[in-house]
Amino acid sequence: MVRLPIPTAKTCNSNFVSKKQQCLSLLSLCLSFKPFSQIHAQIHLSGLHRDPYLLTQLIKFCALSPAKNFTYAQTLLRHSSASPPSSWNFLIRGYASSDSPREAFLAFRSMLRREITPNKLTFPFLLKCCAMAPALREGRQAHGCVWKLGLECDVYVGNNLVHFYGVCKKVKDADKVFEEMSERSVVSWNAVVTACVDNLRMDDGIGYFLRMRECGFEPDETTMVVVLNACSEIGNLGLGRGVHSYVIARGLVLNCQLGTALVDMYAKSGALGYARLLFDRMEGRNVWTWSAMILGLAQHGFAKEALELFQKMLKSSICPNYVTFLGVLCACSHAGLVDDGYRYFHDMEHVYGITPMMVHYGAMVDILGRSGRLKEAYSFMKSMPFEPDPIVCRTFLSACSTHDVNDELGVGNKVREKLLELEPSRSGNFVMVANFLAETGMWDKAANLRKVMKEKRMKKRAGESSIELGGSIHKFFSGSSSQSDYEDIYQMLDVLSLHMKLVDM
Secondary structure, eight states, rough: OOOOOOOTTTHHHHHHHHHHHHHHHHHOOOOOHHHHHHHHHHHHHOOOOOOOOHHHHHHHHHHSSSOOHHHHHHHHHTSSSSOHHHHEEEEEHHHHHHTTTTTTHHHHHHHTEEEEEEEETHHHHHHHHHHHOHHHHHHHHHHHHHHHHOOOOHHHHHHHHHHHHTTTTHHHHHHHHHHOOOOOHHHHHHHHHHHHHHHOOOHHHHHHHHHHHHTTTTHHHHHHHHHHHHHHHHTTTTHHHHHHHHHHHHHHOOHHHHHHHHHHHHHHTOHHHHHHHHHHHOOOOOHHHHHHHHHHHHHHOHHHHHHHHHHHHHHTOOOOHHHHHHOOOOOOOHHTHHHHHOOOOOOHHTTOOOOOOHHHHHHHHHHHHHTTHHHHHHEEEEEEESSSHHHHHHHHHHHHHHHHTOOOTTTTEEEEEEHHHHHHTTTHHHHHHHHHHHTTTTTHHHHHHHHHHTTTTTTOOEEEEEEEEEEEEEEETTTTOOSTTHHHHHHHHHHHHHHHHHHOO
């Protein structure tokens, strides 16, 4: 039981400050809720319960300590006659690291109802909670309060606004907030680059990265990881190598996160030699590092190496995750290992406790389809715990066009109808189905589908290919001759074609 000296009339005033210090000292040593409640009782007995600073420290313990108790914190604030903004800030901050971020906005509303003015320390954590939820409407309301209070110039508030809008997929709003910031930090640039990359605006993200350097800001490890992720997605090996060179030149520490991003970039770009070299040299690897290397090997046809690396991973005591098993199933698909695919799919859920996702079911359909086991693949699709998505349907139909062109099994037509039902406005599906019908001799049905496309004014997207050269991505579209130097390109292709023919001779 925590006890404080009982005051006398003579010593009351002189000991008031020392009692407060005793309470603060005891609070700083408190590790669990039971002694905390005893300290709180002694504060009441000592007449210190109206002290704003003590109240704030009590709220801080309830919201941020390992012995979190948000209900108790709310009760304290509800019964307080004068709670400073800092006490509410600690409560909101606590919700930002909890499983109930939406409660932060309820606390914020209570704060406003009691006519307590928020400050620049209120909004960073409130906006973080809105991003975690995510809660776009509440975040916009918080943004309005920021403007009313004139806090839009605060760099920490601005950073969290950019992050919030990025998470909520409102990239234009994130751009606008960033461009209007009067002061920026490296975190500001990282936030806007991340907002673009996470929302698949890779070129914009890379553009902000280049602007960042032009403005004199030195990118950090976080910047490098985000930009490398963008390079991975668009296959820009040149820029990825440039980022790697910058990491070396700056002497940045190749931690697990940065190392994994480099391995992933090289693996997805097809530079598996560089990826494996980095992977082998990394001192610390986590499940994402192993998964990136396994998936990279599998996607580029090195099935044997991917499965060998998976076995090595298991021996290293690292537990696989859903990405790891995607790589393993992809390897089985390329190698035609149907039985192994079934075994890994079973182990994923029943040994490692990972619930298969749509992409894993799609990988199993691909394994069976590539092996010509279409009836089995169709039964597998029907046994899925959820409806197959369009990607799974297209995977199955692709296998049908190779192994059962005439649809002798009678399952191709059912999946075609399902695909058009799932995506009735995607022109590529209509073209795929129409071509399939034409190949099986059903010309009338194929013509009817193309007529529907014409009536709906649906146009097939032109075939696209791209090449990375000197850090830039050059795109080419089927039937297009918009490239200014396309004649030189075709001449070079003719030369290469002739060279290959001579080599074959």
